[in-house]
Amino acid sequence: MEKITIGIIDDHKIVRHGLMELLHKLNNYKVVHEFDSGAGFLEALPLTPMPDLLILDYSMPGTNGIEVLKALGDNVVDYKVLLLTQHFDEDIINAAYHHGARGFLHKNCTAQELKTAIDNIIKIGYTNVVDILKRIRNYDPEAVKKPEVVLTGRELEFLKLVCDEKEYTYEQMADIMKLSVKSIESYRTALFDKFGIKSKVGLVLFSHKYRLTEPFL
Structure with a gap:
């Protein structure tokens, strides 16, 4: 091994x-x-x-x-x-x-x-x-609302890959989305800015909290 x-x-x-x-x-x-x-x-x-x-x-x-x-x-x-x-x-x-x-x-x-x-x-x-x-999960589920910021289709596609259990690298995401790594980085930056998040892990936890993508829906 x-x-x-x-x-x-x-x-x-x-x-x-x-x-x-x-x-x-x-x-x-x-x-x-x-x-x-x-x-x-x-x-x-x-x-x-x-x-x-x-x-x-x-x-x-x-x-x-x-x-x-x-x-x-x-x-x-x-x-x-x-x-x-x-x-x-x-x-x-x-x-x-x-x-x-x-x-x-x-x-x-x-x-x-x-x-x-x-x-x-x-x-x-x-x-x-x-x-x-x-x-x-330290919140009242009935009181939590999804963020008002709307994701574009490509941003949502990127977020789904971030949350995928296969743990894709940004280079692999670029191949899957048929984009450059720079484009993937721009989606990452856009989501960081929209939601005030600083890391890839933060995106996963954010998606879980607001049930934005699989497997959290």
Whole structure:
């Protein structure tokens, strides 16, 4: 079986090396990138080879994990990010979801919890699914109305691909819609602007909340 490739961004060398050793012992993962700062990681983009997953520390000097996620939101390439944090702060978790994190873990997690989180993100796109659903369902369904902004046919087609369980890349969406990647990026930007969203994950959660596309209808 081909190993899942990982990138680690953490300012503590002992944490990076500890994660690398743990992932090596779990046997199905290979660390292909490591960075000691958020700024250093962003300067290195785009990464080659493209990792299947990034493990990102929240608390770093200079550019913290949320700021890294914000910067990644401007990328056409959709990097899957698992955020590590020492504090389950409500604002941090909400900001992480808003800006595109696929899940979060406490730094005191067990090896099995780390493995489960990585495998969930690779297989279904997210981890902490129950937590995500609790947050986006924290409203009165009778009181929620669909947004007044009207989607064009092409925007809706793009949003359906974003929400598809096959987890299409923007390049694959361009092939399916018979458009350039720049055109796909323009649809993404238009939806971000219309709905005040900053990430691809945010679009999925928004579509779920307002039941805009399959499988949420």
